[in-house]
Amino acid sequence: MRVRLFLLIVLSLILTAPVATAETVAGLPLHIQKFDSGAIRVWIGDHISSTATVAFATEEGLVIIDTTGNPEVDGELRRVIARELARDDFKILINTHEHRDHTGGNSVYADCTIVGHELVEEGMKLNADRRQGIIDWFTNRIPELEGELAKLAEDDPEAERIREDLILKRLELKVAQAGGKSFPPTKTFSDRMVLNLGDTTFELYYIGGMHSASDIAIFVPEHGLLMTGDTMADVWLTNTPGCLASFIARPGVRHDFPLLLKNWNALLAKKDSIKTLLPGHWNGELTFAGFEARVKYIEALWTEANEAVVAGSSLQGLLTANLLDTRFPELSGSPGCSQGNNATTIGEMWITVSDQESAAEALYELIDKGTDEAAIRKIVAQRDSGSSSHFFLENQINVLGYRFLQGEKAEQAAAMFKINVELFPESWNVYDSLGEALFACGDRDAAVAAYEKSLQLNPESPTGKEMLERIRGDVSVN
Template sequence: MGETLLTTDYFTVKKMAEGVFAAIAIPGRGAWSNAGIVDLGTELLVFDSFNTPSAARELKKQAENLTGKKVKYLVNSHYHGDHVFGNQVFEEAVIISTALTQEWFRDKNVIRDIDTEMIETQQYINQLEFQIYNEKETVVKESLENQYMEMAKLHKELPSLEMVVPTVLFEKKLVISGAERSVELYCFGGAHSPSDAFLYAPMEKVAFMGDLVTENLHLPIFHPEEFLRILLEVKTMDIEQIMPGHGDVGTMKQVDRMIEYLAMLRKAVIDALSYSVSLDDFVSNFVIPDGFRNWKGTQGIKRNLESVYNFYSLKQKEF
């Protein structure tokens, strides 16, 4: 979906509606996640800033060339690096997030010693290379290869990377009004991260979902029950087009697919716990349903099986 307007070294820009554009990351080039652009009228808003300053600089350049406006606002959907490590390019803009995202950003995205950071990142890249060499499953191997390329791009830019933290905060809803259109920022809670915000353009019926919605990807789950609740709440909104955090522009069918995935995991875990199946036995004997077998992820579905199992196992012990 969406009319392709241009392709850069890092991303492809698609027009979703008048004044609303998606920057879809090209795998392995340094963007890693998707970003969004909204022409508010006299001002310009960008949603998420990619994984590297180089990709972010290209995003800012193309956004301003496309609209003839200067970027005034940058929204961070959550604190993960692939969505915020380009923030320094937008340092002069108003950078917006939830208060909880700001807190986690300050706590987790810290470079205390660049030499140590360079060494540790290179060690991780070496581990990925070893995993790629030994991995037998094609889908997991492809995911590891993409992770390797993205981390290599980040490693190259670490010496010049600066952590620029959001300063304008909101909790549940923030409306940003422009001369031509307005957008609404929402946070219904924490699902993929402790706090996941998304952007809704009501007139255009377009949403930039961050990592609340991804396409065919076993993205980590922070809170499975909240994840389901949040997506069901999103379903009540009048949305026709969606830009996921990873993947191509789509429709509400992407939300439906995520709901199916989460419901499948929840049922499988609750059934296993009802029969007192151990975590190891559950994970090793789990048969991935056909509809999710080709989903990507550096650990396949294993990480989410473990996290959902541990969540409901702990919850079971509370009663």
């Protein structure tokens, strides 16, 4: 009995598991997953979080969901899709959202109608504006990874991951350096859209604000497939979560929580016809229960945020009543769900329901414009005054500090993190972030002091120890 059961399990795994072919694309293993005769998913790599492209054969032509962001790779994948589906009448490309690892290969489908949310184009422009920062980041990161790889034994599993990561990063650097024309969606919508392609229907739902401004979900009833882009996943298949890493109402983008919940709930109601949920990267998996738990979570927070305003309660009260660990234990520890993200999401809701404004956003704007120290002080001082027109969230200030850092604005990032240290002196994480920004500014002594303070507050911090070793190593070399 046990043997037969084992054989059955093995057989069922062979029948449903993605087929790893011996083929490679750009030096990375190619994977082709067949759902049924008219739907496949292709991606490259075994250890990295690359974008997966889904392709459908319909009566009126081929429909593609997302590109990997690299025209060289997407050109190859287009040929693989045509071969696997035995036709090449490419008709529509749908972008799940604006990020370059989903839209960067749109040029390969310039002969198709490109479909996406109306905010995709603006997001693509913002990404293009950050091009120099992206080039600099890759230019620094690639030699670091080469250094890490050189220290590992040939057969170390981590070496294989870094080798794949390096291939992908070199490709991404090449794309960023090449620049070139961008191809935003030519057919857009704001709430919902249905595309009828004869025997196949594509239902598009706006679910933006939880990963980028322009996220959509795509449901294809004839295949029972629901694609959720990069908004959520509840299982990681590798230790490189990448783009799907956080479930959070993004600061600085438009939020329409009632619309988001309306569309999510419409999808939840289709439970019986949803066979498989597909996140935008191959290494994330999403169960229906995981999807449902996230919708119910946002719904509960939104209801309570509205009730808190009516009752005249404070943001702090709302935060305390809705700690992730105690109020939503089913999501605690789930990919992308953290106490910090929870607080940021509550903060974003608070902005839309109360008269208070986000101190993090106000400070970000002031620091970005140039230091109007008096105006900054005026906001910080409100923290202790009873009637504040601003609310203060540690995680939100931290997130926006990192936005400076990613934009190669280390001085501004340090200024932001210094304020966070002043506001939340008991948090090890704010010192950790400050250390990173000070190191990027070249102020090694101050960076060391910040990391030491962070470790003092949290001796278990892995980044603190690693960074102290790195900074001290650099110092002794120079």
